[in-house]
Amino acid sequence: MRIRYLLLHAYGRGGTIRTVFNQANHMAAAGHDVEIVSVERRREEPQFGLDDRVRITTLIDLRQGAAPETGRGPLARYRASRRAVDVEEGPRHIPPGEFLNDRFNRHVEKTVIGYLRTVRGGVLVSTRPGLNILVSLHAPRGVVLVAQDHMNLGVYTKDVQRAIRSHYRRFHAVAVLTHADREDYEALLPGTRIVRIPNAVHSMEQQPADYGSRVAVAAGRLFPQKAFDKLVLAFAQVVERHPDWQLRIFGTGELKDELRALIEEHHLYNHVFLMGHTSELDDELARGSLYVLSSRFEGLPMVMIEAMTHGLPVVSFDCPTGPAEVITDGKEGLLVPPRQVEGLADAMAQLMDDEGLRADMGAAALATSHSYAPEVVHPQWEALFEELLTGDAG
Incomplete structure (x- = not known):
């Protein structure tokens, strides 16, 4: 199966990035076609290990010295002018309470929307409220949509919770990390499939702690x-x-x-x-x-x-x-x-x-x-994706 993970910044060090990389590595090792799509890129290399079989794609390259979009003529000049305006304009779809709202501007929104319109078939996994909202509004039909919440519903501001209630119903599944959060989402989104799948640790083969240390x-x-x-x-x-x-x-x-x-x-x-x-x-x-x-x-x-x-x-x-x-x-x-x-x-x-x-x-x-453990958690994702692709979502 084809699986795409949409991250805001796949080159960072956050826990969401690490757990998504772990999922992607498992899916690639299981023989699936896996891609990580990073909305922005600020570093040369990812901070976590990524299987060579996992493709990584960047939508907006923000590295110092990155080559700007090129082109000549009136249309190219217009696009450059429009992009400069969009970068300064706030997002239209992302509520102010989104934790990383300052990373979303109109240019980012347009770029993500443009990408979403190219997606065909397979599973698309989005990983934070801002991205989930854009996916719910603009992903085409025929794609299995899964929203991951790597935080919990209770910490979101009222405007984000309202957006979740308005937009998440389009997802084939909303995945949360805890039983308590599943109950909260079920109350907010009756009729939407809410699944609890915890994040997996990267390995169980670890050196034991030293209880004599101070x-x-x-x-x-x-x-x-x-x-x-x-x-x-x-x-x-x-x-x-x-x-x-x-x-x-x-x-x-x-x-x-x-x-x-x-x-x-x-x-x-x-x-x-x-x-x-x-x-x-x-x-x-x-x-x-x-x-x-x-x-x-x-x-x-x-x-x-x-x-x-x-x-x-x-x-x-x-x-x-x-x-x-x-x-x-x-x-x-x-x-x-x-x-x-x-x-x-x-x-x-x-x-x-x-x-x-x-x-x-x-x-x-x-x-x-x-x-x-990875061998306990990751098969749950694989089973969910296969069920959605072959079951009701199909």
Whole structure:
């Protein structure tokens, strides 16, 4: 079968990109014709491994020095002038509440619409609300349409939720990550097929964690969503009881300077380290003794589940749709009421106090992570696509 994945920026480092690449690699290995279509391109190479059999196509090349569209004559000049105007004009179809609304302008919309009109047959998978809306409006008939939600319905603003209610009914299936989110979508879109398929980890063949280390690990973009400010404040309380422990935060983002200032303010420069981006996160997770998730909201926290494949126990805020879908409090780790800094500190300290407890919870975490193994998750996608192509959608 032919499968196309539509991403806003396939050359970035986000969790959506990583999980889509994993899906695409599996589908190609299973013998399917797979293409990733990236609306924009800002880097030379993808940041995640991609099977050589997966084609990758760019619609708008934004790399420095990229060759502009060429042409001569009045028509070419008109198109260049029109494009310059469209770049400055806001999108017509994408609601302002879309998290990456600033990446959508009229030129982007027109380019995506132009691409969609060329699609024939097969399965088209779109991966965020802005793209899903354009697909629902402009994809031709005869294409199986699947919308993926890599976040969760509850975090979207009212205008995005209204757009979802108005436009998603055209999809043959809407795929969500958690049981709770499936229930929310079913209430919003009665009669639309809603399926829950979690994201898969990239591998179960991982080096086990070192429970004797004095290292807590966290990872994610340095954005407000991840609430690393709360984590730093919690660790400031922890080091009073456990001065021999370190917190290593992996990731890059706009809050780097703010977090560094917070670390300095609380004299944590020997305890909390902003490690930046690493291409060897598996190795870094294996050096840890526990994993901490401090997010304000999540879809399905994949780095947390990746940590569990190393046998790392988890301390997490019980933020909406995500951690509690995976973690049973007191089994694979500890869940803390959202945004309660003192509770997060106490939970970390409880695990730091007891190496045996870390090992027991880590073993349970490893067992639970098998539900997210590639060989468990990816066949669910393959079965869904085949059913839609041969069943009612056909």
